[in-house]
Amino acid sequence: MSNPVGDTVRTIITQAVDLQAAVIQVKLEENKMAVYHHREGAVYNHADMPACIFPLVATRLKEWAEVDLLSHRYPLTGLFPLTYRRRHYTVDAVWEDPRHDPRVTLTIMAGAEAEEDHIFV
Numbered sequence: 001m002s003n004p005v006g007d008t009v010r011t012i013i014t015q016a017v018d019l020q021a022a023v024i025q026v027k028l029e030e031n032k033m034a035v036y037h038h039r040e041g042a043v044y045n046h047a048d049m050p051a052c053i054f055p056l057v058a059t060r061l062k063e064w065a066e067v068d069l070l071s072h073r074y075p076l077t078g079l080f081p082l083t084y085r086r087r088h089y090t091v092d093a094v095w096e097d098p099r100h101d102p103r104v105t106l107t108i109m110a111g112a113e114a115e116e117d118h119i120f121v
Contacts, residue, residue: 005056017084028054028102058104065093
């Protein structure tokens with residue numbers, strides 16, 4: 001079964017890992033969703049996507065991090081494990097108040113080697 005939102009979020013995260021980004025910011029900006037990577041002290045605009053997918057991406061990340069979807073106390077925080085290219089990672093996520101600052105910040109922390117890949121579906 002196809003899962004376009006999950007595929008989009010997986011791609012955002014795995015591309016950041018491939019580029020050795022330490023932080024990913026997903027922001028809603030006027031009429032687009034912008035994805036920024038922070039690496040080596042600089043911020044790079046990695047991708048722009050249609051604004052309509054921002055709520056879907058934010059919700060998918062909340063599901064993966066097992067954050068209460070109905071909570072209105074911001075900032076929300078959570079984390080989820082990721083195994084990619086035989087390496088364990090922890091992704092720490094922070095959601096800002098979408099009424100004032102529609103943004104999700106993901107911090108990627110590397111861990112030990114892994115037996116196999118496991119990326120959420």
